[in-house]
Amino acid sequence: MSAHAHERVDYVDPRDRVVAQGRRTAGVPAGLLRRYAATVCTDHAGRVLLYRRTPSAPVYPDHYDVLIGGAVRTGEAYRAAALRELREELGWETATGLVEAYRIRVDDPHGPCFLTVHRWVADRPPRPDPEEVAWCGFVAPLTVVTGGYTPVVPAGADAVRRLLPL
Template structure:
């Protein structure tokens, strides 16, 4: 199936389902929908970072410190988090990602989506999908921080990362 044809739930400001539409229409019309962001770390605590392929519908060729994607129609955030993490990392039998928090991301220009943030430990050898991931590595957090001003990052992933960092320093 073409990714643009995938059916998504359209939601309101309280994250209640108000309809459904194909992903292509959701993106084109800036309809509010649901996404998951999963920060994967290896046994050494390094963060999985990747550059998206140039063919991605959203944010092509940008870097991200999360794996994830849209929540399908009728799918729970938790199920989408596990599915997306396994798909993007190219693994199976990954532990269920741990839910951390949810926020409404506003990308401006009419685009906003509910974003559920998770983390997961991945001790398995990864084999990301070539059609999704152009480059990848597990990087120490200090390296990720050093690369923030140098690389072009997906804006919603960057917003999730900043919120995650804020939660760590607040606690």
């Protein structure tokens, strides 16, 4: 059984109001959406943290991405989820200055969801969890959107176009 099998998440209506809870691995109730929180990390030189997902990742295995994140758990705020994911995936215990950049409704491989993207300027090197991150490094944002790394997770490429100067 996966580590996520027992996690509980909130399901929200189209206005992002919590209306139900359930196991993360269960199907989404009809008409409701999941919630995800992610962070785009840059360094002080303006490079973006790019990582490659592991071959065992349940969604987008072996893809490159800039969104560090995951499901928002039951009762958890988007920002708290983003901070938890930074800690779990990259070993960053704190992220002073983390700010919400935008929230959108997207269709991901599990169905429709709300994705809240945060920004943070990293002030120390990451310590990636090898079960979550196969490789990571800071790269020029333009290389992410011009095919320098493929395949890339679509929402991550979109985040780079929205947030970073190219």
